[in-house]
Amino acid sequence: MESTTTTTTEAIVNVSHEHGLHARPADLFVRCASSFQSTIHVYNQTRNPARKANAKSILGVLSIGVHTGEQVRIVASGPDSSEAVAALSRLIETNFEE
Amino acid sequence: MRTLPGIGVSRGIEIGPVYQFQHVSLEFDTHKVAVPELEWERYQAAVQTTLTSLEHIYDKAVDEIGTDEAAIFRAHMNILQDPDVNDGVQERILNEGINAEAALQAVTDEYIELLSEIEDEYIRARVLDIRDVRTSLLRTLLGVAETKVEIREPSVILSRDLTPSDCLLIPKGLIKGFCTIDGGTTSHTAILARSLGVPALVGAPEEILSIPSGTNAIIDGYAGQIIVEPDEATLARYQEFRSAKQAALSAALDEAEKPAVTxxxxxxxxxxxxxxxxxxxxxxxxxxxxxxxxxxxxxxxxxxxxxxxxxxxxxxxxxxxxxxxxxxxxxxxxxxxxxxxxxxxxxxxxxxxxxxxxxxxxxxxxxxxxxxxxxxxxxxxxxxxxxxxxxxxxxxxxxxxxxxxxxxxxxxxxxxxxxxxxxxxxxxxxxxxxxxxxxxxxxxxxxxxxxxxxxxxxxxxxxxxxxxxxxxxxxxxxxxxxxxxxxxxxxxxxxxxxxxxxxxxxxxxxxxxxxxxxxxxxxxxxxxxxxxxxxxxxxxxxxxxxxxxxxxxxxxxxxxxxxxxxxxxxxxxxxxxx
Missing domain, CATH: 3.20.20.60 (Phosphoenolpyruvate-binding domains)
Structure with missing residues (x-):
């Protein structure tokens, strides 16, 4: 593996998909997160900013119960953290391309 | 004679005694372990064992009934390997020094509680998945996976619900059909029944749990009903229907190796x-x-x-x-x-x-x-x-x-x-x-x-x-x-x-x-x-x-x-x- 410096990147994004971060959107989110090497956590910024969930865990993502209209904070650390946060933010912002 | 409705999820008709499937007791206490690192290893080994048995079920289901219906077992494998659950269990074992069973119970309870608050069809299905996976894993941890079910003659299995590992406890030759209260058309019960070629009902009323083992019954997967203690006339009608079907099927089997020519x-x-x-x-x-x-x-x-x-x-x-x-x-x-x-x-x-x-x-x-x-x-x-x-x-x-x-x-x-x-x-x-x-x-x-x-x-x-x-x-x-x-x-x-x-x-x-x-x-x-x-x-x-x-x-x-x-x-x- 190439040696890269570990960086941390974060972003706050509005979730406007009608299902929030559940069902298919949650599934897509987890699959997208799992394609990156970085450690990625996601928080429900609106409801409970202290509880973190592993963005690569479907149960984790579901358990922070993100509804439509709420904000999530995505924090990634690792060699591809900025790409990961960009991809996940884009996924949410484009409303999971529906 | 009593006729109880259900949803037919696997076709066929069988007549025979019912068997009340009792879930194996999964009782355990919470205690400190001497070497938490070894306990964590024991947990990981149990995950691996459970995963292997799920993979086996998945492969079999794919072969016998198709990829789509087998997908549920993939979902279970994903939960079994969920990084958040496993991190949570690891943390509890290593930090609190408790046994793996207690750690698993605590972590999954947390998810079940959190998720149960959400009113959503999809989430409800995931909660069921978590429960199923937890039961399988606890069974492996407690070493009760090999417990033999006390079933002596081919029977219609009655239960509130059946998990994949429950189904594996019953010798296949002794299954005449399934009738459960929980479950849907894509439940394991349905999938297993179809692969075994036996009838199955889901969504049956609570009453089925009070039918004593050994009671004679007819399970009708076509009409979606179970008839308890059928009278002579009903029994005769079903026997005739069943033997006509069986004759057709056995004729088909007899000729199976001959070519199919129009x-x-x-x-x-x-x-x-x-x-x-x-x-x-x-x-x-x-x-x-x-x-x-x-x-x-x-x-x-x-x-x-x-x-x-x-x-x-x-x-x-x-x-x-x-x-x-x-x-x-x-x-x-x-x-x-x-x-x-x-x-x-x-x-x-x-x-x-x-x-x-x-x-x-x-x-x-x-x-x-x-x-x-x-x-x-x-x-x-x-x-x-x-x-x-x-x-x-x-x-x-x-x-x-x-x-x-x-x-x-x-x-x-x-x-x-x-x-x-x-x-x-x-x-x-x-x-x-x-x-x-x-x-x-x-x-x-x-x-x-x-x-x-x-x-x-x-x-x-x-x-x-x-x-x-x-x-x-x-x-x-x-x-x-x-x-x-x-x-x-x-x-x-x-x-x-x-x-x-x-x-x-x-x-x-x-x-x-x-x-x-x-x-x-x-x-x-x-x-x-x-x-x-x-x-x-x-x-x-x-x-x-x-x-x-x-x-x-x-x-x-x-x-x-x-x-x-x-x-x-x-x-x-x-x-x-x-």
Whole structure:
């Protein structure tokens, strides 16, 4: 593996998909997160900013119960953290391309 | 006599005593462990053991009832490996020094509690998944997995619910049927029942739990009911109905190994879909009437591994299948069909927004030449041991076929150079599962030796319906006249160039579809093994010329339901066989 410096990147994004971060959107989110090497956590910024969930865990993502209209904070650390946060933010912002 | 309703999720009728399935007690206490690190290792080993047994169930389910219905076991495997759950358990074991059972219970309780607050169909299903997975894992941890159920004679199993591991506790020969309160059409109970060929009901009332073990009952998977302590007249009526069905089925089994020739003399080849190199499975397929393998799903080798299987291993597995089927029975090997909803842990595939429209099947192989060549070399070597043919999945255009053929020739030249003996001719065919390929079938027919229509994906792509989307389940139907119209044009294109056209989707094994497929001119039907005897029996009672007219008539209809109704009405004998 190439040696890269570990960086941390974060972003706050509005979730406007009608299902929030559940069902298919949650599934897509987890699959997208799992394609990156970085450690990625996601928080429900609106409801409970202290509880973190592993963005690569479907149960984790579901358990922070993100509804439509709420904000999530995505924090990634690792060699591809900025790409990961960009991809996940884009996924949410484009409303999971529906 | 009492008649209790349920939802029939597996067809058939059985008469026999009921058995109340008692869940094995999973009691444990919370205690400190001496060496938390060892406890964490014990937990990881239990996850691995449970995972292996789930994989086994998944493979079996894929073989016997199809990938879609087996998907639930994949979902369970995902939960078993969920990083958050496992991190949580690790933290509790190492930091609090408690036993694995208690740690697992605490962590999963937290999720169940959190998720139960959310009113949502999808979430409710996940909560059930978590409970099921936890039960399996606790059983492994507590070492009660081997507990024998006290069941002495073949019985109808009654229970609130049954998990995959519950089902494994009951010897298969002692299952006459299932009746549960929980569960849906895609529950394990339903899947297992269909694979065993026994009736099953879900959604039964609470009352079933108070029927004492040993009480006589009739379980009717057609009408969706269980009749407790039936009276003489009812019993007689059901016995008659059942023996008529059984006679039809055993007649079909007796004739299974004979060819399927229509009344007007057209032979239709009937092949099996296979995803295993298990000797017993292959023998069963032949005994059930398989005249060849119409679809060898090579993924079974890749999915079992934690790294890419090498040429030797693949050669060993492919040649086991070709040897078992011999020189007279073709084995159509489908090259790796991964991507879409199927992933390999060791092959890092990029994230795709629409994986079903992404890099899957042949597209993936043409981007991973070394992987593809390894498989082609193994296949060519195995072709020396029987009648092997190679089939490419997810073909869109002619250029892809030419590229694959060039690689195949390259492999052949290399192998000959290395001193291997390879038959002069190994047929190369393609799956038709993309509408573009169906529409351009005449071009493709010039390039290949045979077609095999994959109706599952062809339906999904033609109707623009994600097969895994539960909300659209009623739209995804291969009986749709739009799909059948494409099947007709593919069949015509193949015959115009003297090529063989088969079908290997789930449609091929559906008794109501068989007459239409004969009418549309299909030369070969490939289906799951349990469907073989009845399909052959149906073909023997058809007149191909009449089926051509019937298929034409079906294509003028508007809906899949109308198509099925037409066949059922014109050929009433099918319902007696099916």
């Amino acid at each position: 009344l007007d003399g057209r032979t239709v080849q009937v092949f099996a879909n296979i995803g295993s190199d298990d000797e017993q499975d292959l023998e069963t397929a032949i005994a059930m009437g398989a005249e060849g393998v119409g679809l060898l799903r090579t993924e079974f080798i890749y999915l079992d591994m934690d790294r890419m299987p090498d040429e030797e291993l693949q050669f060993k597995k492919y040649s086991a299948v070709t040897k078992a089927f011999g020189a007279q029975r073709p084995v159509i090997l489908r090259t790796l069909d991964i991507g879409g909803d199927k992933q390999l842990p060791y092959l890092e595939l990029p994230y795709e927004m629409n994986p079903f429209l992404g890099v899957r099947g042949l597209r993936l192989c043409l981007r991973n030449i070394p992987l593809f060549k390894t498989q082609l070399r193994a296949a060519l070597r195995a072709s020396a041991y029987g009648c092997l043919q190679i089939m490419l999945p997810m073909v869109t255009k002619v250029a892809e076929v030419r590229k694959a053929r060039a690689l195949l020739e390259e492999c052949r030249a290399e192998l000959l150079e290395e001193g291997y003996e390879i038959p002069e001719r190994v047929d190369l065919g393609i799956m038709i599962e993309i509408p573009a390929a169906a529409l351009m079938a005449e071009h493709l027919a010039k390039e290949v030796d045979f077609f095999s229509i994959g109706t599952n994906d062809l339906s999904q792509y033609t109707l623009a319906v994600d097969r895994t989307n539960q909300n659209l389940a009623d739209l995804a139907n291969a009986f749709d006249p739009a799909v059948l119209t494409l099947v007709r044009s593919v069949s015509r294109a193949a015959h115009k160039y003297g090529k063989i056209v088969g079908i290997c989707g789930e449609l091929a094994g559906d008794p109501l579809a068989v007459p239409l497929l004969v009418g549309l001119g299909l030369d070969e039907l490939s289906m799951n093994v349990p469907a073989l005897p009845v399909a052959k029996q149906i073909i023997r009672r058809l007149r191909a010329s009449e089926m051509e007219a019937l298929a034409e008539e079906a294509l003028t209809l508007e809906t899949p339901a109308e198509v099925k109704k037409l066949v059922a009405e014109r050929l009433p004998f099918i319902s007696e066989l099916g």
